[in-house]
Amino acid sequence: MRSFNPNDILFLAQAALWTIALSLIAFFGGGIVGAILALWRISTLRVLRMVASGYIQIIQGMPLLIQLFIWYFGLNLLGMDLPALMAAAIALTLYSSAFFAEIWRGSIEAIPKGQWESAASLGLSRFEMLGYVIIPQALRLALPPTVGFMVQIVKNTSLTSLVGFVELARAGQLVNNVTFQPLPVFACVAVIYFSTCFPLSILSRWLERRTHGHRQPVRSA
Amino acid sequence: MGYTFQFGEVFRYWPLLVEGAINTLLFSAIAMAAGLAVGIGGAVCRNSSNRALRAVAGGYVEIVRNTPLLVQLFLFYFGLPATGLRLSATEAAILALIFNTGAYSTEIVRAGIENVHRSQVEAATSLGLSRTQAFLHVVLLQALERVYPALVSQFILMMLASSIVSAVGAEELTAYGNRIQSENFRSMEVYFVCGAVYLGLTYVMRFVLAFLARFLFPRRRALARA
Amino acid sequence: MAIVNLSGVRKSYGSLSVLKDVSLAVERGTVVALVGRSGSGKSTLLRCINGLERINAGEIVVDGRRVEQNEATLRALRQEIGIVFQSYNLFPHLTVERNVTLALSLVKKMSTAEGHAIAERVLNQVGLGDKIGAYPEQLSGGQQQRVAIARSLAMSPKVMLFDEVTSALDPELKEEVLRVMEGLAREGMTMILVTHEMDFARRVANEVVFMHQGKIHEQGPPSRLFVEPATPEFRQFISSAIN
Ligand SMILES: Nc1ncnc2c1ncn2[C@@H]1O[C@H](COP(=O)(O)OP(=O)(O)OP(=O)(O)O)[C@@H](O)[C@H]1O
Ligand SMILES: [Mg+2]
Numbered sequence: 001m002r003s004f005n006p007n008d009i010l011f012l013a014q015a016a017l018w019t020i021a022l023s024l025i026a027f028f029g030g031g032i033v034g035a036i037l038a039l040w041r042i043s044t045l046r047v048l049r050m051v052a053s054g055y056i057q058i059i060q061g062m063p064l065l066i067q068l069f070i071w072y073f074g075l076n077l078l079g080m081d082l083p084a085l086m087a088a089a090i091a092l093t094l095y096s097s098a099f100f101a102e103i104w105r106g107s108i109e110a111i112p113k114g115q116w117e118s119a120a121s122l123g124l125s126r127f128e129m130l131g132y133v134i135i136p137q138a139l140r141l142a143l144p145p146t147v148g149f150m151v152q153i154v155k156n157t158s159l160t161s162l163v164g165f166v167e168l169a170r171a172g173q174l175v176n177n178v179t180f181q182p183l184p185v186f187a188c189v190a191v192i193y194f195s196t197c198f199p200l201s202i203l204s205r206w207l208e209r210r211t212h213g214h215r216q217p218v219r220s221a
Numbered sequence: 222m223g224y225t226f227q228f229g230e231v232f233r234y235w236p237l238l239v240e241g242a243i244n245t246l247l248f249s250a251i252a253m254a255a256g257l258a259v260g261i262g263g264a265v266c267r268n269s270s271n272r273a274l275r276a277v278a279g280g281y282v283e284i285v286r287n288t289p290l291l292v293q294l295f296l297f298y299f300g301l302p303a304t305g306l307r308l309s310a311t312e313a314a315i316l317a318l319i320f321n322t323g324a325y326s327t328e329i330v331r332a333g334i335e336n337v338h339r340s341q342v343e344a345a346t347s348l349g350l351s352r353t354q355a356f357l358h359v360v361l362l363q364a365l366e367r368v369y370p371a372l373v374s375q376f377i378l379m380m381l382a383s384s385i386v387s388a389v390g391a392e393e394l395t396a397y398g399n400r401i402q403s404e405n406f407r408s409m410e411v412y413f414v415c416g417a418v419y420l421g422l423t424y425v426m427r428f429v430l431a432f433l434a435r436f437l438f439p440r441r442r443a444l445a446r447a
Numbered sequence: 448m449a450i451v452n453l454s455g456v457r458k459s460y461g462s463l464s465v466l467k468d469v470s471l472a473v474e475r476g477t478v479v480a481l482v483g484r485s486g487s488g489k490s491t492l493l494r495c496i497n498g499l500e501r502i503n504a505g506e507i508v509v510d511g512r513r514v515e516q517n518e519a520t521l522r523a524l525r526q527e528i529g530i531v532f533q534s535y536n537l538f539p540h541l542t543v544e545r546n547v548t549l550a551l552s553l554v555k556k557m558s559t560a561e562g563h564a565i566a567e568r569v570l571n572q573v574g575l576g577d578k579i580g581a582y583p584e585q586l587s588g589g590q591q592q593r594v595a596i597a598r599s600l601a602m603s604p605k606v607m608l609f610d611e612v613t614s615a616l617d618p619e620l621k622e623e624v625l626r627v628m629e630g631l632a633r634e635g636m637t638m639i640l641v642t643h644e645m646d647f648a649r650r651v652a653n654e655v656v657f658m659h660q661g662k663i664h665e666q667g668p669p670s671r672l673f674v675e676p677a678t679p680e681f682r683q684f685i686s687s688a689i690n
Contacts, residue, residue, distance in 0.1 A: 061420040063384035065395060066412050073408035077224055151287065158289035162388055169291050182299035190288045190296065197287035343499055344536035348550035348602060349526040351518065358549060363540045440540050440582050 004179045009188060015171030016192050022157040022167060025089045027150060030096025037101035042108055044126070052101065059098035065159050067091045072163040088160035096153055103149060107142035108134060144208035151197045151204070158193075168192060230407040231414045241397030242418050248393055249380040249426070252318035256379070257372070259319060260326025261361065267331045278327065285324030291385050293317050298389040314383075314391035322379050329371045333364030366438045373430045377423050384419070394418060448511075450475045450637055451496060451606055455505035458491055465491045467661040468505070473606075473654075476635045480648035480669070483658035484684060489641040492658070493608045496639070497521075497528045510605050526554060529599030530608040533615055535591045537583040543570065543594050544579045547601045555602070569597040573627045589620030593627055600631075607631065609640035645688050649673055657681045 040052035059067070072087035080086055111134050119129040161170030172189035176182050231238075266278035285293070297320070298313035308316065337360045345355035365372075387396035394415055402411040435442050449472035458466040465488045473479050481489045494500040496507060498514050498521045507514040510527055514520075538546050547569060548562035557565075570576050573593035583591055592612055599607060609628065613621040625647050632638060632651050642648055648655055649669045657665040657672070657680075665672065665681045676682040 058420065061381075061423045062416040063381040063395065063419055065384045065387070066398075066416045066419060069398075069412040070409065070416065073402075073412065077409065155287075155289040158291045159385065161291070162385075169289065169295075172292070172295065176295075176299060181303070182295065183303045186292055186295045186300055190284075190292050193288045193292060194284065198283065201283070201287055340532065340534060340536045341538065344532065344538070345549075346521070347497055347499065347525055347528075347530045348598070349522050349554040350550055351522060354553050358553065359538055363538075366540055438540070440542075443542075443582055444584070 002179060004175065004181045004184050004188075008175045008179065008185070011175060012168060012171050012188060012192060015166060016168045016196070018165070018167040019154065019157050019169075019193075020196070022088055022092060022160060022165075023150070023154045026092035026096045026153045026157065029089065029093030030100050030153070033093060033097035034100025034104065037097055038104040038108065039130075041101060041105045056098040056101055059095055060102075064091065064095050064156055065162060067095060068159055068163055084160070084163050084165040087163055088157070088165050092153070092156060092160070095156065096149070099149055099152070100146070103145045104138070104142050107138040107145075110141055111137050140211055144204050144211060147200055147207060148204035151200045154197050154200070155193065224409075226410055227407060228410050228414065230405045231401065231410045234401045234405070237397045237401060238394070238414065238418060241392070241394035241415075242422060244392055244397075245380065245383060245394040245419075245422060246425070248315060248318060248383050248386070248391070249376065251315055252322050252379060252383070253376050255319040256322025256326050257330075259323030260330045263323060263327030264330035264334055265356075267327060268334060282324045282327050285321055286328075290317065290321050290382055291388060293321055294386060294389060310386075310389045310391040313389060314386035314393075317386065318379065318383055321382075322375070325375050325379075326372065329368045329375060330364060332371075333368035334360055336367060337363045366440070369434055369438065373427065376430065377426055380422060380426055381419060394422075449473055450510055451639065452508045453492075453496070453505065456492075456495060456502050456507060457504040458488075458495055458500060458502050465661050466495070466502075469661075469663055470505075471656065471663060471666075473637060473639060475605075475637055477653040478632045478638045478640070478651055479654045479656060480652035481639065481641045481656050481658060482643070482645070482648060482684070482688075483664075487658040488661045489658055490610050493530070493610050493639065493641060496606075496608060497525055497530055499530075522554070526550075526602055527605045528608060529602060529604035529606070531592070531595050531599055531610070531612050533611040535583070535588070535595045535615075537591055537595055537598070539583050541582075542579070543575070543581050543583070543586070546583070546594060547598045550598075550602055565601050566597075569600045570594070572600065572630075573597045574623070587620060588616050589623045592616065592620075592624045596624070596627055596631075606637045606639065609638065609642070611641050611643065613642070613644060643688065645673070645685070657684065659684075 037052045037056065040048040041056075043049055043052075068087060068091040071091045072083055075083040075086050108130075115133055115137065116129060119133040124132065157167055158169040160167055161173065164170070166174070168189055172185055176185045179185060263278045263281065266274040267282075269275055269278075294314065294317040297317045298308065298310065301308055301313070341359050341363070342352075342355050345359045346352065350358070383393060384395035386393060387399060390396060398411050398415040402408040405411070451471075451473040453469055453471045456466055456469040457464070469488075469492060471479075481492065483489055491500060495502050496509065496514065498516065501516050502514075509524060512520070512524055512527075514524060538549065541549065544563070544566045547566040548557075548559075551557045551562040551565060552559070566579060567576060570579055573596055575590060575593055575597065578586060578590060578594070583594070586594065596612075612628075613624050616624065621644070625644065628638070628640070629647075629651055640648075640652075652669050654666060655669045655672045656663055657678075659665075659680050665676065665678050672681070673685065676685060
């Protein structure tokens with residue numbers, strides 16, 4: 001047993017880099033899948049709409065932790081290397097994609113019908129309407145809740161510690177196991193999370209205020 | 222490859238799954254009720270004329286919303302004993318869930334309160350109601366009715382997030398799942414089934430909370446009928 | 448002895464002086480109509496009388512009781528004073544009956560049965576006995592405003608204040624509300640009302656008070672005031688109000 005010292009803080013800080021890396025993977029991975037899902041959700045094809053909506057309901061109806069376990073043990077069965085990192089990346093990506101899809105669909109649907117109609121009257125195709133008229137406007141609405149959801153992503157990465165991935169929360173546990181000083185250790189972990197998330201929260205709120213009057217019916221979980 | 226799923230190996234343990242599901246609902250119900258109470262108190266503090274109260278409530282909300290539930294749980298479970306307060310896994314889990322839900326509820330209820338027009342309070346106090354009566358009977362009820370859908374979404378997210386408390390061994394559905402898979406080594410099947418049960422629980426909660434709303438907010442029922 | 452007595456009342460919002468030395472005595476059983484241009488301080492004056500606004504100087508006495516800014520005094524006082532607002536301000540989450548009985552049960556500690564009996568009586572008085580179980584949003588504006596009047600009446604106030612209660616209503620709906628108010632006046636209710644309905648003021652009021660720039664500029668019985676206005680401001684106000 002030894003006391004909590006600056007080296008431990010350095011260790012936590014290094015682990016925090018993994019937290020950030022996982023967050024970026026989830027953000028970009030979830031963003032790409034989520035964008036496709038959002039388009040499926042508003043597609044004119046019933047099949048695509050139903051597939052996307054079923055996927056979103058299932059992902060949002062199950063705990064992220066359970067999804068992590070499924071991928072973790074599933075990849076293990078397949079004999080994959082690095083199952084913890086792979087499971088974490090896949091589960092976080094898919095989980096985030098469902099939420100992004102809902103946020104962005106909400107933003108697209110918040111654009112007044114008149115915009116579609118006037119774009120249609122110019123003779124634009126559906127994809128041109130989306131690309132040139134609707135999405136550029138929806139992006140402005142989507143930005144605040146998207147940034148807001150990044151906070152959720154950063155926090156969600158902590159669950160990967162439960163499949164043994166060493167990111168910030170897991171590093172905190174490891175340090176606690178040798179120092180037996182849970183209060184300072186986990187307080188320090190909390191402070192690192194907070195200093196990552198709080199600026200994002202502030203940014204999201206600032207963006208929200210800047211696009212005021214355009215309150216959306218979507219929630220960022 | 223060539224893995225054959227054997228769900229029978231999981232269903233053999235159905236009494237454990239049922240018990241786990243019931244525990245998850247219990248944890249969630251307690252966290253909802255107490256979290257809402259904390260949220261109402263927090264919202265009152267956030268709107269208080271007392272600067273210190275406003276700051277404390279604001280700080281609470283920001284701290285909770287910008288740190289993971291898992292770390293909050295560790296602080297309650299591993300951290301509190303260091304201060305001399307020893308909690309069982311279940312106690313720590315429920316406290317952490319209340320602490321967490323309370324902050325989100327604070328923000329939701331506060332938004333609801335701010336949306337009730339000042340003239341409602343004027344009308345109530347003009348009839349001789351005290352400020353407290355006006356708040357409880359006029360402002361709060363209207364606020365809750367308005368933000369009820371947001372609260373329901375929040376509560377369902379919380380129920381799903383409660384799977385995290387298995388990390389300290391609190392005995393809810395995920396913890397039972399962990400136990401079953403350590404006995405039958407059918408982890409994939411176990412977690413698929415757990416996931417399905419959670420999905421079912423979200424529908425149960427939606428249904429129960431919608432049913433509850435009919436009693437809490439009779440206006441909606443009356444207007445729906447008309 | 449006047450039931451409402453204002454002497455030397457001053458009220459300002461920051462540097463904006465809204466009431467400048469207003470004195471007014473309202474006798475029991477009389478109807479006083481406050482008229483004047485927008486921003487002249489009519490609403491503010493009414494709101495000072497039941498303590499919704501704090502006055503900066505002077506004194507307001509209602510039924511022998513000084514209007515003071517402490518909760519106990521205000522609560523006692525407000526049971527004696529009914530107020531009806533332009534925007535009705537009904538409680539949207541409560542039925543018409545509960546709107547009327549809320550204060551009866553919370554303030555006067557009446558039983559449900561007593562409250563119900565009173566609700567039936569006052570709702571019949573405003574012609575809405577059949578709407579007792581409805582919710583406000585199921586009613587027209589005129590009906591909502593009559594419920595608001597009934598809600599005040601249920602507390603058996605000694606004075607009723609009305610702030611432009613028909614301004615938000617369509618012409619057809621105005622009449623039903625004005626008729627209720629006229630009935631109250633006939634029964635001897637003391638009423639202070641802010642109104643833009645000059646015909647109504649002329650017909651029902653015992654006293655007309657013309658406010659101008661935060662002061663009482665001219666006052667007297669409508670029979671005299673409307674026939675021979677003494678000041679050019681009031682003369683101009685009447686001619687613009689009629690057109
Ligand atoms: N809460 C407030 N804060 C600041 N200024 C106010 C407030 N309430 C009223 N005022 C100002 O006081 C003045 C008098 O307002 P008041 O509402 O009494 O006028 P009014 O005679 O009732 O007018 P109207 O016919 O338009 O209702 C106005 O200039 C108004 O802008
Ligand atoms: Mg006014």
